[in-house]
Amino acid sequence: MSTISPTTQAISDSALDKPRTGTWDGGNEPFNASYGKLMMWFFLLSDAFTFAAFLTTYGLIRHRYQPYTGTPEAFEFSTAYWPIPEKVFNAFPGLHGFDLPLAFVALMTMILIFSSVTMVLAVEAGQRFDKKDVQKWLLWTILFGVIFVSCQAWEWSHFITGTDEGTLMNDGTRFFGANLAVNQYGPVLFADLFFFITGFHGTHVFSGICLLIYCFIATTNGTFEKRGHYEMVEKIGLYWHFVDLVWVFVFTFFYLV
Amino acid sequence: MPVHPGEIPKPNTAWIWKTFWIITAITALEFAIAFVMPSSTLRNSIFIILTIFKAFFIVAEFMHLKHETKGLIWTILIPMGLLIWLLVALITEGNAIHEAIF
Structure with a gap:
């Protein structure tokens, strides 16, 4: 539906170049959705399988280990049972030594949900061909996305460095933080699953930011305006909401349950 | 347009x-x-x-x-629904391993 110059218009009006419209001739649009959007939906479905596999593995492995049965106040790190998340994720940048369970991760969740809102606003502005608004909301989305990834970088570095006290290991030494083979929080697989699940999600957010930066440049250059639609913003929007959606599940299954 | x-x-x-x-x-x-x-x-x-x-x-x-159209909605929802089955099955499996060990 791009703006076609009069000469091109004349050619495409000839019988030779007419778009095919028959049902079995490429004229049919399955589900009334454009090719690009439909393929984005199918990609997201396959990506959902990957994340579901991760979270299901988390469920299996968590049930395979002993649960912690005492009170949260008496909780101590041990490889004998699965740790409770509010005692692992209780740090906040700049507030060293305070016990603030899940506060930072709740903030991260709100940042990502808010970036989803600015993304819908960009899509909505694209449907009205409001180039300035599309630019504005894309920039906000990129900003919130970058803040989220930075928060995750802080969370990772805190998780890897560990607490001041560390944990007394079976061989009598004290271990601080976590790597893929040893960690101070609980069974080895607890840290492994943390790295894989939040890392895979963080990679998705990073890819999303790259796509959004492309979108912003293309909007600024007027590419979508010339094309006659802002469907690319909608497709990347679908991806971005999916990443937000995955985080909603990670938040519940990794941090709350 | x-x-x-x-x-x-x-x-x-x-x-x-x-x-x-x-x-x-x-x-x-x-x-x-x-x-x-x-x-x-x-x-x-x-x-x-x-x-x-x-x-x-x-x-x-x-x-x-x-x-979106009903067809698209179901195309997305039915495979996601099957994942609930996977989740329940593997958590049951996890419990079985737990009982075998402890």
């Missing part, structure tokens, strides 16, 4: 903000429950139900799935 320059329609964003406040309220509720209620199967069930509510609002409104 592109409109003529200078004729940009007014934004229609009330529904976006409404959805945002619903999701925020659910997240705040989850956060509160994490501290008020001791850990139990009931608490976990509440968390999962609230998460599905949140997912509904993100997928239906933000991703616009509610306004």
Whole structure:
């Protein structure tokens, strides 16, 4: 539906170049959705399988280990049972030594949900061909996305460095933080699953930011305006909401349950 | 179709903000429950139900799935429904391994 110059218009009006419209001739649009959007939906479905596999593995492995049965106040790190998340994720940048369970991760969740809102606003502005608004909301989305990834970088570095006290290991030494083979929080697989699940999600957010930066440049250059639609913003929007959606599940299954 | 320059329609964003406040309220509720209620199967069930509510609002409104054709909606929902089966099956498996070890 791009703006076609009069000469091109004349050619495409000839019988030779007419778009095919028959049902079995490429004229049919399955589900009334454009090719690009439909393929984005199918990609997201396959990506959902990957994340579901991760979270299901988390469920299996968590049930395979002993649960912690005492009170949260008496909780101590041990490889004998699965740790409770509010005692692992209780740090906040700049507030060293305070016990603030899940506060930072709740903030991260709100940042990502808010970036989803600015993304819908960009899509909505694209449907009205409001180039300035599309630019504005894309920039906000990129900003919130970058803040989220930075928060995750802080969370990772805190998780890897560990607490001041560390944990007394079976061989009598004290271990601080976590790597893929040893960690101070609980069974080895607890840290492994943390790295894989939040890392895979963080990679998705990073890819999303790259796509959004492309979108912003293309909007600024007027590419979508010339094309006659802002469907690319909608497709990347679908991806971005999916990443937000995955985080909603990670938040519940990794941090709350 | 592109409109003529200078004729940009007014934004229609009330529904976006409404959805945002619903999701925020659910997240705040989850956060509160994490501290008020001791850990139990009931608490976990509440968390999962609230998460599905949140997912509904993100997928239906933000991703616009509610306004797509029925065929597309089912194409997405049925495979996701099968994943619940996978989850239940593997958690059962995890419990079996646990009983075999401890």
